[in-house]
Amino acid sequence: MDLTTLLDEIELVAGAGDADDVLDLVKRLIRTEQVAWACEIRRSVSKGQLDAEKLIASGEKIRRESIAHREQARRDLMKATRALLRTGGDNVITRGARELARFI
Template identity: 85%
Template sequence: MDLATLLEEIDLIAGAGDADDALDLVKRLVRTERVTWACEIRRSVTKGQLDAERLVAAGEKIRRESIAHREQARRDLMAATRALLRAGGDNVITRGARELAHFI
């Protein structure tokens, strides 16, 4: 499940869903190995009751962490590309890395 779909589903559940809908979402996330996201959402259900505010907060936390993760991955890729360009000489890999650097 991608991030946009997850956030949309969280909004739907928070607006008109119940605890069973949230727990079903948790199960689907675990099946797709998104355990961290599933744990955040599971915390919004207590004793069979859905806390919609906590569910929305979990969605916001997941969104912020995903953006931070993407930015860190971009920075890591830029650093690796720079290192390759500095030490790699002139070959097909470094020429490809130079082209990739324009899009990072």
């Protein structure tokens, strides 16, 4: 499940859903091997009751972590591209890296 879909579902469940809806969402996340997200969302259900505020907070935490992960991946790609351009000489790969560097 992609991040946008997950956050939309969290908003829907927090607004009009119940604990069973959250548990269903958790099962779908586990089936797609998104266990960390499933664990975070599962914490919003306690003793069969949904804590909507906790669910919204979980969604925000997942969103913040995803943004941080994307930014770190961008920095890592930029670092690797610079290293390739410094040491790679002039070939097809380094020319592609120069083109890529403009978009990073």
